[in-house]
Every structure is written in structure tokens, then in C-alpha cells.
Amino acid sequence: MSTPEAGDLVQVVRALSALRLGDLRLAASVRLPSGHVLTTPRPGDARPVPGELTEADLLEIDPDGRVIGGRWPAPLTIAADLELYRRRPGIGAVVHAQPVTALAFAAAGRPMEPLTHTESTLLYPALPVHGRGEAIAGAAAARAFADALGDRPVALLPSQGSIAVGATIAEAGMLSHQVELLARVNEVAASQPLPADGHRRTVPETDSARISAQKAPAADFQDFFDAVADERTSRPGPDTGDTTEAGLRRRIVAACELLYHHGLIQSLEHVSVRLPDRSGFLMTPRRHLGRLRPEEIAVVGMDGTWRSGPLPPPPFLWLHRDMLAARPEVLAIVHTHQLLVRGLVMAGAVIRPLYRGGAQWAAARAVVHETPDLLFNPDQRAAALAILGDAVVMHEASHGSDFLSDTVEAATVGALQLERQARLWSLATRLAPEGREPLVLGADVLARLADEEPDDLAWWRYFRSELPARPGSG
Ligand SMILES: [Zn+2]
Structure with a gap:
């Protein structure tokens, strides 16, 4: 037509x-x-x-x-x-x-x-x-x-x-x-x-x-x-259905590109994905995460040992190991240091859904580990695990946030969507007339969103489409 x-x-x-x-x-x-x-x-x-x-x-x-x-x-x-x-x-x-x-x-x-x-x-x-x-x-x-x-x-x-x-x-x-x-x-x-x-x-x-x-x-x-x-650009990602180890490595790289583009990670944050045979997990090393290469990702055993990879996995591996051990259904964890979410958590704000797109990530159960810490020590990790329950988001106060899901794409979209909701929350609460709360999506609307709105994978494709084309790729 x-x-x-x-x-x-x-x-x-x-x-x-x-x-x-x-x-x-x-x-x-x-x-x-x-x-x-x-x-x-x-x-x-x-x-x-x-x-x-x-x-x-x-x-x-x-x-x-x-x-x-x-x-x-x-x-x-x-x-x-x-x-x-x-x-x-x-x-x-x-x-x-x-x-x-x-x-x-x-x-x-x-x-x-x-x-x-x-x-x-x-x-x-x-x-x-x-x-x-x-x-x-x-x-x-x-x-x-x-x-x-x-x-x-x-x-x-x-x-x-x-x-x-x-x-x-x-x-x-x-x-x-x-x-x-x-x-x-x-x-x-x-x-x-x-x-x-x-x-x-x-x-x-x-x-x-x-x-x-x-x-x-x-x-x-x-x-x-x-x-x-006519100025539009896009950077297609790897096959999101590829669950081989090589495929998972490419998907982690694609996730890091996206999170880096939005400023949610730089070099000290981490993405972990459970291996197909569940004997351990892949984890990003400390380096420029916007330019990560698949072969640089470390393999870590469920006992916490560094099994392979050219760069050592960061000590944060222990928290991700503990989370993966405690939550068998979780296959991917994205750990970010994101500006708006971190600021709102420190302000004691509870981010609530103000926008239909990605609202489930703002409505989902999130817990806050209150002690400012790097989460390397067993006692702090035990305290964090004790409050995790079935939460899909854990905020480590002053530090960062972990997004738990069944794919690295969904966990990545969770981080991006919560930052978008946080931006709206921050703006709307500043603009709201004295004594008035922003208009939060009601439970009746939230209950229908899974049927009415695009899922995380559709948002993943959307966010990838926003990425500038790789230099030299025409
Ligand atoms: Zn961190």
C-alpha cells in the first residue's frame, strides 16, 4: 500500500x-x-x-x-x-x-x-x-x-x-x-x-x-x-534464543553495550549469566564494558572458583554466586550503578509505576540492603540473601542495584525501565503541587498490562534500535 x-x-x-x-x-x-x-x-x-x-x-x-x-x-x-x-x-x-x-x-x-x-x-x-x-x-x-x-x-x-x-x-x-x-x-x-x-x-x-x-x-x-x-541508525544484536555458551557470551556483550550507552554501567558493574549445564556462570570482568569482547568474559564455578577467561572475575562474584544458588529460576543478573535509581533509594523514595511501558519493573518486589557495602564479605552477603526472598530487584544502598531474571535481555530491560520510571518519578514528584502525590498506575491497570503491553524482549529490540550504528559499519 x-x-x-x-x-x-x-x-x-x-x-x-x-x-x-x-x-x-x-x-x-x-x-x-x-x-x-x-x-x-x-x-x-x-x-x-x-x-x-x-x-x-x-x-x-x-x-x-x-x-x-x-x-x-x-x-x-x-x-x-x-x-x-x-x-x-x-x-x-x-x-x-x-x-x-x-x-x-x-x-x-x-x-x-x-x-x-x-x-x-x-x-x-x-x-x-x-x-x-x-x-x-x-x-x-x-x-x-x-x-x-x-x-x-x-x-x-x-x-x-x-x-x-x-x-x-x-x-x-x-x-x-x-x-x-x-x-x-x-x-x-x-x-x-x-x-x-x-x-x-x-x-x-x-x-x-x-x-x-x-x-x-x-x-x-x-x-x-x-x-x-533519514538519520536513523540501529545496531542489531545477536540471536536472543541462542543458549549455547558462545551465544550467551554474545548476548552478554550486547547487554553491556546497551547498559553502557545509557550510563548504567561503565567498568565496575557486572553481568552474570548461568551456564547451560548449570555448573557455574559467565561473569563480566572489570574493564570498559561498552567495548567488552565475548572471549574476555570469565567462567566461574558454583563454588566461586575462577575456571577460565583472560581476566579475573571481580569479587562481586560471591554475591552473584549466592543469588544464583538461592534462586534456581534466575538465569541472569545485571548489577548496575545507576544515577536516578541510586539517588532515589538514598532519598528513601519508593519508585512507583507512572508509565505503562516497563511498569512491571517499578511495581515488582524490590528489597533494599541497607548497609553501605561492596558485598564482598560473607556476613554482608548473608544479610542481603536473607532479605532477597523472591524479589526481582535488590538495591544495595549507596552502591547499586541487581536485576534478576530468566534472560540477560529481560534483566537488562529491567535496569533500563526502572531508570526510566525513576526519571519520571523524580520529575513528577518535583513538579507535583505541594502535598500531592504523583498519579500512580492502579492495581486494576497493572493487572492487565501483561496482556496489553509489549514484553521485555520487544523492549530489548526497541532499545537496541536506539543504539548508534557501530563506527565503520556504514
Ligand atoms: Zn557495584
Whole structure:
């Protein structure tokens, strides 16, 4: 289904992904002259991540919601798009984006102020905010959302992101961009005390309307999005189903590349993976973990002896050995020193899920080993093991965090997702009005996430797609 609309849709989705205005959950659709709708697929499994979308991945849907072309399932939220197209003849495109700072304002329950020239028009009247994190799936939810949006171009959905509508995909993409620009400037302004007269500068409504009438047409943004989309890079990882020792070594290297890229590890952190015959485990040595080579990974026996590898395993091997011995179902442990999680743990904060993507990692049982320590000595390790239980995250206060899972990819995604949730938590708690808690995902929403949201492996593919291509790989 190669049409001009399909080409523009793909370019805008790839660009919004490159601009980090959307993640794996980015979705968009356009209305064709025939009245049918082209949409991105539901994320997950083997489906392309947004940054690698092609026209061949799009689905064609008739106005009654029947899929009449395409090989993937439709997004959960397609009912909302169809309802908006039915109600508003002027709408030609819908974009579901995940602008992080705007998400923090939504979670904080703090309205943004009209602080930037062209974007201020989004706030006259106030930006609609809808829902408490539940998916807009099905006709009733779609109608309730369309009622909340009314005739406005953008709404914020706590724990989900933004939904923007436009005559063209370029316009809906531009609006998704604008809501985050507005939020970022609001965040900066909010960090400062109020001026002596009690008022920040804002863009009054009359100025906003004048500026809005003079601004560049939305169509101009298609060229920008096209240029950004063409900058996309990606670094495919090894086969995540390869459980041979050689395969596990390659998967550990891929995990380290990703964790290093995000600043969660540098050289003193560790990734351990149980050997296929369970006689011991593979463990990363102390070196530049962003440039680790498979053959540099040590083999450690379950008795803690260094069996092979050119570099000695770090003394942290004893804690990982103890964890693997205590938890037979755990096959991989990622130990990080990550900025936001470490800071929030030391602040005594409990990170709770504010965003649907990766929410299970913020909702999962986590324990805190309170004594500041390197966890080399048997008494500290015994104390840590005594509180571990069935937790999937252990924070070592002042030090770092361990993520326990059945694959190195899931444990890595856990570290990345908890840092993303921590960023939102940190922002939202700072922005929340005095005495107010951020809007945490409820137990009813959390209970449905496993069915509604992409799994850790899909997120792994998404995070890999964000990596810059290896130098020299073209
Ligand atoms: Zn450490």
C-alpha cells in the first residue's frame, strides 16, 4: 500500500522515534481519500520497532475497524483513532506519542503554563487531560476519550503519553513535538522560585493568537521529519534464543553495550549469566564494558572458583554466586550503578509505576540492603540473601542495584525501565503541587498490562534500535 500518505506516515513515525518523542509504544494513523485508515501495527513480538518501520508494515483498516490489508495486528488504541475520524471530518492523522516531560506534568497533576511562543496556543483553553492510565481499547473507551478531546488538537493521558490530531500526519507530528517542547520549558521555569511579584512571564492569549496566525504552516514540518527520519541508525544484536555458551557470551556483550550507552554501567558493574549445564556462570570482568569482547568474559564455578577467561572475575562474584544458588529460576543478573535509581533509594523514595511501558519493573518486589557495602564479605552477603526472598530487584544502598531474571535481555530491560520510571518519578514528584502525590498506575491497570503491553524482549529490540550504528559499519 504505497501511497503518499503511507510514505509520510512512516517518515513521521521514524522521526518522532529518533527525536525520542515516542518509544516502542509510538503509534500513528492516517485517513486515506477512500475513507480507509492506514495505521502502524501493535508493538511486540517480531514486529518492527517504530524507528525501523516501513510502508510494508502498515495495516489498512476500513471505517468499521476491519483489517483489510497488512500482516500485523492493529494497535490496541485503534478504536480511538476511528472514533476521532468519524466525529471530525477535518482530521487526517492521529499520533500517539510518549513525550517524557509532558508525561511528568500529567503524572504530577500540574498544568503547564503558556511559556513558549508558538506552543502556547495549545493551552488556550487548557490542555485536556484524560484517564488514569487505562488503555483506550474498545468503543466505549474511545467515545469517552473523544468526548474529553472535544475539538482540541492534543490531549495528555497520564501514564500513556499524548494523542495529537491534525489535518496531515506532519501536523499531528508537529503537535506531538510541541507539547514536549512546552513541557521542557515549563520544567526549567518551574525549577526557579517565583519572582518577587509572584508572577512568571507568560504568553497572554492575544499574543498567542497573533503568533499562531503567523507561524510556519504545518506542512513545512514534513521536510524536517523526512530529514530526521533519514538519520536513523540501529545496531542489531545477536540471536536472543541462542543458549549455547558462545551465544550467551554474545548476548552478554550486547547487554553491556546497551547498559553502557545509557550510563548504567561503565567498568565496575557486572553481568552474570548461568551456564547451560548449570555448573557455574559467565561473569563480566572489570574493564570498559561498552567495548567488552565475548572471549574476555570469565567462567566461574558454583563454588566461586575462577575456571577460565583472560581476566579475573571481580569479587562481586560471591554475591552473584549466592543469588544464583538461592534462586534456581534466575538465569541472569545485571548489577548496575545507576544515577536516578541510586539517588532515589538514598532519598528513601519508593519508585512507583507512572508509565505503562516497563511498569512491571517499578511495581515488582524490590528489597533494599541497607548497609553501605561492596558485598564482598560473607556476613554482608548473608544479610542481603536473607532479605532477597523472591524479589526481582535488590538495591544495595549507596552502591547499586541487581536485576534478576530468566534472560540477560529481560534483566537488562529491567535496569533500563526502572531508570526510566525513576526519571519520571523524580520529575513528577518535583513538579507535583505541594502535598500531592504523583498519579500512580492502579492495581486494576497493572493487572492487565501483561496482556496489553509489549514484553521485555520487544523492549530489548526497541532499545537496541536506539543504539548508534557501530563506527565503520556504514
Ligand atoms: Zn557495584
